[in-house]
Amino acid sequence: MFQGLNFEPVVLPETADALRKEVRAFLDEETGWFPNSDFNTGASAEFSQRLAKRGWVGMTWPKKYGGSERSFLERYVVTEELLAAGAPVAAHWIADRQSGPLLLKFGTEEQRQRFLPPITRGESFFSIGMSEPDTGSDLASIRTSAVKVDGGWLVNGSKIWTSGAHLNHYMVALVRTEPASENRHAGMSQLLIGFDDPNVTVRGIKNLAGESDFNQVFFDDVLVPDDQVIGEPGNGWVQVISELGYERSGPERFLSSFLVIQELLREVGSNPTDEQAALIGKLVAELVTLRRMSISVAGMLEEGKAPNTEAALIKELGNTFERIVPEIVRPVLPQDASAHFLATLNDAILHAPSFTLRGGTREILRGVIARGLGLR
Amino acid sequence: MREETRLIIETTNRILSDLCTPGVVDATESGQFATQLWQTLNENGLILAGLPEHLGGAGGEMGDSLTVIRCAARFAAPIPIAETFIAASLANFVGATSFSGGVVTVANGEFELSENNTLTGKANNVAFARWADRIYIPAKQQGASVLCVVDRDAVELTEQVSIAGEPRDTIEVNLVIDAADIYQAPSELQDYARRLGAMTRSVMMSGALESALELVVDYSLTRQQFGRSISKFQAIQHQLATMAGEVAASIRAADSLAQLQQPVELEVAFAKSRVGQACGPCAEVAHQVMGAIGYTLEHHLNHRTRRLWCWREEYGNERQWQELIGHEMCRTGADELWPRVASL
Numbered sequence: 070m071f072q073g074l075n076f077e078p079v080v081l082p083e084t085a086d087a088l089r090k091e092v093r094a095f096l097d098e099e100t101g102w103f104p105n106s107d108f109n110t111g112a113s114a115e116f117s118q119r120l121a122k123r124g125w126v127g128m129t130w131p132k133k134y135g136g137s138e139r140s141f142l143e144r145y146v147v148t149e150e151l152l153a154a155g156a157p158v159a160a161h162w163i164a165d166r167q168s169g170p171l172l173l174k175f176g177t178e179e180q181r182q183r184f185l186p187p188i189t190r191g192e193s194f195f196s197i198g199m200s201e202p203d204t205g206s207d208l209a210s211i212r213t214s215a216v217k218v219d220g221g222w223l224v225n226g227s228k229i230w231t232s233g234a235h236l237n238h239y240m241v242a243l244v245r246t247e248p249a250s251e252n253r254h255a256g257m258s259q260l261l262i263g264f265d266d267p268n269v270t271v272r273g274i275k276n277l278a279g280e281s282d283f284n285q286v287f288f289d290d291v292l293v294p295d296d297q298v299i300g301e302p303g304n305g306w307v308q309v310i311s312e313l314g315y316e317r318s319g320p321e322r323f324l325s326s327f328l329v330i331q332e333l334l335r336e337v338g339s340n341p342t343d344e345q346a347a348l349i350g351k352l353v354a355e356l357v358t359l360r361r362m363s364i365s366v367a368g369m370l371e372e373g374k375a376p377n378t379e380a381a382l383i384k385e386l387g388n389t390f391e392r393i394v395p396e397i398v399r400p401v402l403p404q405d406a407s408a409h410f411l412a413t414l415n416d417a418i419l420h421a422p423s424f425t426l427r428g429g430t431r432e433i434l435r436g437v438i439a440r441g442l443g444l445r
Numbered sequence: 446m447r448e449e450t451r452l453i454i455e456t457t458n459r460i461l462s463d464l465c466t467p468g469v470v471d472a473t474e475s476g477q478f479a480t481q482l483w484q485t486l487n488e489n490g491l492i493l494a495g496l497p498e499h500l501g502g503a504g505g506e507m508g509d510s511l512t513v514i515r516c517a518a519r520f521a522a523p524i525p526i527a528e529t530f531i532a533a534s535l536a537n538f539v540g541a542t543s544f545s546g547g548v549v550t551v552a553n554g555e556f557e558l559s560e561n562n563t564l565t566g567k568a569n570n571v572a573f574a575r576w577a578d579r580i581y582i583p584a585k586q587q588g589a590s591v592l593c594v595v596d597r598d599a600v601e602l603t604e605q606v607s608i609a610g611e612p613r614d615t616i617e618v619n620l621v622i623d624a625a626d627i628y629q630a631p632s633e634l635q636d637y638a639r640r641l642g643a644m645t646r647s648v649m650m651s652g653a654l655e656s657a658l659e660l661v662v663d664y665s666l667t668r669q670q671f672g673r674s675i676s677k678f679q680a681i682q683h684q685l686a687t688m689a690g691e692v693a694a695s696i697r698a699a700d701s702l703a704q705l706q707q708p709v710e711l712e713v714a715f716a717k718s719r720v721g722q723a724c725g726p727c728a729e730v731a732h733q734v735m736g737a738i739g740y741t742l743e744h745h746l747n748h749r750t751r752r753l754w755c756w757r758e759e760y761g762n763e764r765q766w767q768e769l770i771g772h773e774m775c776r777t778g779a780d781e782l783w784p785r786v787a788s789l
């Protein structure tokens with residue numbers, strides 16, 4: 070039997086039901102956004118702050134850093150409810166999912182005390198700074214450099230596709246602190262860079278849907294103090310890899326087009342044709358299976374495991390699903406589909422190309438899975 | 446995983462690797478029942494692992510039976526272990542106090558029991574009927590459901606085989622049944638049988654898919670072309686990665702069934718449609734990666750892929766179960782869709 074193909078069933082904790090109801094009640098009070106289940110789409114600092122007030126940002130973290138010490142599976146419930154409702158989660162998403170856990174794992178005590186509480190209050194938002202103009206999938210080829218100077222590091226170079234850079238407070242940037250050598254994965258470090266630094270420039274880039282979600286960021290002699298290095302200088306690659314289980318296995322990897330399915334149900338009503346019913350059945354069966362696989366991985370993360378192959382499998386299957394939903398729904402639409410439905414559908418069509426790119430392309434994920442199979 | 450489950454898997458796999466070799470599987474295609482395999486599994490309490498003791502079972506849970514059935518499918522075991530499970534579960538469902546034991550199968554077709562207990566009707570695709578001792582037949586009597594048990598020798602049997610080369614015989618019945626072999630049943634008997642059948646086929650497909658993946662991955666590591674193993678080609682890696690995704694989803698979908706105490710319709714529908722949908726694409730990858738040798742009866746990949754093509758059609762193919770799910774979800778309605786999904 071292969072490692073990584075078995076997703077042991079995990080049951081959500083007893084507290085999940087009550088928590089789910091609380092989140093739904095909270096969402097019932099929230100209005101003013103066009104729902105979109107894509108986690109990249111829709112950022113509202115105010116929404117994130119109200120969510121944080123309920124203790125749902127950084128909810129798994131220790132109380133001494135402002136967290137609620139809830140379980141990873143409880144966090145799962147909150148995140149899937151937010152995505153299914155199409156809430157504007159982009160502002161706090163990365164800090165909550167990734168940057169905070171990174172600091173908990175590799176940060177100093179001083180860094181945790183300084184950066185984590187503001188995140189849990191919904192006042193501090195983070196971006197991921199990995200991609201560069203000449204670096205996409207081949208992450209080890211980054212060129213943004215940080216040179217040691219008195220008291221810190223002098224950063225020069227540029228990051229691109231940085232989601233939320235125009236709204237957020239910090240970037241966790243992967244930079245070269247030593248020139249590239251034979252060992253391609255050596256000599257990289259993670260730095261916390263404030264977007265308020267005058268030597269940092271952010272230029273918005275419009276995506277296919279016309280939104281300004283991502284940016285190019287330029288560093289021009291940016292001085293990053295020593296206490297904003299995360300973990301050991303030179304250990305950047307290992308640290309980046311350790312984030313992948315969190316980054317790739319969550320509900321955001323298969324729910325991005327959820328609202329298309331929900332609104333399709335509204336269109337066809339209680340009396341669908343058999344063809345429409347079969348398609349809906351196929352989509353729901355896939356959704357239920359993916360969700361259960363994803364919950365299995367949340368259970369593994371809770372146990373402190375590093376299920377990287379499993380996470381890649383979920384992302385590959387999940388992205389394929391969310392990308393194909395708007396395509397296969399089109400042919401079964403009723404003739405008189407409503408304007409609301411078409412808006413939801415077009416929104417999904419315009420965002421779909423990003424699903425199999427962001428967070429590791431489909432081809433890269435297949436490579437990770439192939440490694441898990443022992444092929445490479 | 447429960448300790449009992451682990452133990453069941455271990456024992457079953459040991460017996461199967463000894464007694465369910467590719468040679469044994471091929472021999473059944475030329476008409477020879479795998480008697481020793483059947484008897485050994487039976488002696489070890491595995492044939493009816495999940496049935497209560499008064500029906501000759503080992504007193505385990507339904508999931509135990511499904512676990513054994515899945516292991517058997519990994520080895521392409523050409524025995525009616527799924528059919529015996531279905532028959533015994535039907536006996537359990539109708540409150541029977543005993544089960545005939547031996548080699549048993551189920552016939553799903555149009556059967557009518559008259560007032561004077563004459564059973565008439567016909568069924569196609571009766572798995573392994575020619576080798577069975579007894580056949581369990583869901584029938585109707587004046588609109589009500591009854592479960593009848595008949596001797597194999599009492600029915601008229603036409604031998605047929607499936608695309609996998611396994612017996613799928615046609616039987617015709619016209620005989621008076623002993624009252625002791627008739628059980629009054631809840632009206633949903635036929636439907637219950639269909640759900641049990643779809644459950645077995647789902648776990649069987651997940652097992653065969655997993656073992657097909659193992660075979661093909663192994664092959665890709667050893668087969669050399671252009672001076673290296675073909676597993677080094679990215680085109681091959683990506684095909685196998687895609688297959689692995691389908692297999693992983695199928696295993697997870699089938700695992701949900703092993704946790705049930707009853708064949709819950711919607712759960713069966715999710716599993717049968719999700720796993721059934723994986724068979725075509727996975728068989729395609731498996732055969733492509735294996736080249737010409739995979740396209741022979743000499744290589745035992747055929748034991749897996751041919752069974753996948755058979756099982757995906759049995760007890761409702763994916764399209765039929767998808768329709769059922771879809772109609773159910775449309776009754777649920779757009780606003781309740783998410784709450785429903787999240788409750789599953």
Ligand SMILES: Cc1cc2nc3c(=O)[nH]c(=O)nc-3n(C[C@H](O)[C@H](O)[C@H](O)COP(=O)(O)OP(=O)(O)OC[C@H]3O[C@@H](n4cnc5c(N)ncnc54)[C@H](O)[C@@H]3O)c2cc1C
Pocket residue numbers: 109196197198199200204205206207229230231232233283423426427428429430431432433
């Ligand atoms: C909506 C969105 C938000 C994003 N947000 C961020 C962010 O916040 N921070 C950040 O750092 N980055 C972000 N990204 C960037 C994302 O991580 C990259 O797009 C991704 O890593 C791929 O890089 P690339 O776009 O340069 O494509 P490339 O790497 O140039 O790839 C182009 C094509 O070649 C294929 N390819 C590349 N290498 C191989 C190989 N070895 N084998 C086979 N095929 C290969 C790829 O799969 C792809 O199909 C975002 C992207 C999107 C779309």
